[in-house]
Amino acid sequence: MPTRLRAAALASASALLLTGAAGVAAAHGSAIDPPTRNYGCWERWGDDFQNPAMATEDPMCWQAWQANTNAMWNWNGLYREGVKGNHQGAIPDGQLCSGGRAEGGRYNAMDAVGNWKAADKPNNFKVDVYDQALHGGDYYKVYLTKQGFNPLTQPLGWGNLELVKEVGKTAPASHTLIDVNAGSRTGRHIVYTIWQASHSDQSYYFCSDVNFTG
Numbered sequence: 001m002p003t004r005l006r007a008a009a010l011a012s013a014s015a016l017l018l019t020g021a022a023g024v025a026a027a028h029g030s031a032i033d034p035p036t037r038n039y040g041c042w043e044r045w046g047d048d049f050q051n052p053a054m055a056t057e058d059p060m061c062w063q064a065w066q067a068n069t070n071a072m073w074n075w076n077g078l079y080r081e082g083v084k085g086n087h088q089g090a091i092p093d094g095q096l097c098s099g100g101r102a103e104g105g106r107y108n109a110m111d112a113v114g115n116w117k118a119a120d121k122p123n124n125f126k127v128d129v130y131d132q133a134l135h136g137g138d139y140y141k142v143y144l145t146k147q148g149f150n151p152l153t154q155p156l157g158w159g160n161l162e163l164v165k166e167v168g169k170t171a172p173a174s175h176t177l178i179d180v181n182a183g184s185r186t187g188r189h190i191v192y193t194i195w196q197a198s199h200s201d202q203s204y205y206f207c208s209d210v211n212f213t214g
């Protein structure tokens with residue numbers, strides 16, 4: 001486990017102790033592989049987030065850090081509550097990566113269109129959802145962009161996505177690994193993962209940029 005991840009896990013463990021009988025922990029979770037936009041920015045730059053080199057080396061992260069550092073520190077908090085399964089109704093086109101401007105707009109910069117760093121993946125790959133809070137899952141839905149969609153120039157809408165994997169009730173575990181087959185897709189794509197947590201009506205929305213290698 002990387003140092004920062006361990007620190008975050010320890011911090012949430014103490015938060016759990018502090019909240020005690022109230023029973024409401026601040027811990028949540030995220031897809032960490034392929035990394036979400038904000039998790040990736042935190043992983044790459046969390047210990048060096050004021051380095052101006054980021055502006056040229058990783059410009060989408062730079063704009064995100066400039067917009068709201070809390071989106072990266074709270075990489076596990078991109079969720080909405082009370083959506084009642086109507087994800088498409090709750091989240092307008094162009095706002096999918098911020099969960100429909102969730103959490104007061106903390107994650108709005110995730111919707112920015114451009115050349116986000118993308119993880120190279122074979123066409124059979126796994127999504128690793130790090131369920132830090134051990135919520136478990138009522139279900140997971142994994143969508144991939146259609147071949148021909150260009151994430152570097154087009155805002156992401158529901159019509160750009162194909163549902164490629166659904167997973168049902170999942171017991172709490174730190175890491176839930178979801179097998180995904182990207183078919184004949186090539187090149188740059190977005191993996192859009194919805195995690196419906198089990199402890200309450202809490203829905204997580206993850207944009208992960210990938211480059212399919214075949």
Ligand SMILES: [Cu+2]
Nearest residue numbers: 027028029133
């Ligand atoms: Cu949570």
